[in-house]
Amino acid sequence: MxxxxxxxxxxxxxxxxxxxxxxxxxxxxxxxxxxWGPLMKVMKEREDHIANEIDTAENNRQEAERLMNDANAELKEARQNAQKIIEDAKQTAKTQESSMLDDARKEAERIKESAREDIAQERDKAVQALQEQVATLSVQIASKVIEKELSADEQDDLIKEYLDKVGENK
Known part of the structure; x- marks a missing residue:
């Protein structure tokens, strides 16, 4: 060897x-x-811990996603409510505007009608006063005509004279 x-x-x-x-x-x-046994046990515990952390992170992600979707839904609903409030306010404003215009038209019509009535009353008073003056003048003219016999030219002069007096009285 x-x-x-x-x-x-x-x-x-x-x-x-x-x-x-x-x-x-x-x-x-x-x-x-x-x-090897304790090392494998530690490795298994670490693996379980990591798996739990992954599950927790996934659950948190899903919860965050759900909350985000809820928040987006609430935001959308809030925007719709705000739009509805704006539309309601516009409609109310239009209604109030229409009502105010109608009230203003009615008031203007009432004022015009009142003015027409006042004008008619004043016209009636003026016509009545004019009729009274014409009647008075007619009586005066008739009494003058009766007192004396007048020619056509004298009658015309007398009528013009009384008409001038009426014009001065106005």
Whole structure:
């Protein structure tokens, strides 16, 4: 075996190899029991923790999305309510404007009617006064005509004279 030692540069001892193999297997068993098991347990707990965090984040994202959708729906409803309020206000303004215009027209018509009545009354008074003056003048003219016999020219002069007096009385 001397030739084998020279070729390998060291002697191979089967007993040492066997002892190292047994020690390695025992070491693997101890590592599996005391190091690998706890390490795998920690890794499993970490995996579960990360999975829980992912689930929580997903739930939070869904909740945030739901809240955002709710907020958008409320905002849309608020905009619709605001638009409805604006439309109602416009309609109310139009109604009030129409009512005010109708009231103003009625008041103007009432004032015009009152003015017409006043004008008619004043015209009636003026006609009545004129009739009284004409009657008075007629009586005066008739009494003058009866007192004396007048020619046509004298009658015309007398009528003109009385008409001039009526014109001065106005």
């Amino acid at each position: 001397l030739g084998t030692n020279l070729v390998l540069g060291a002697s191979i001892n089967l007993g040492d190899m066997l002892a190292q193999l047994v020690i390695f297997i025992i070491l693997l068993a101890l590592l599996a029991k005391y190091a």
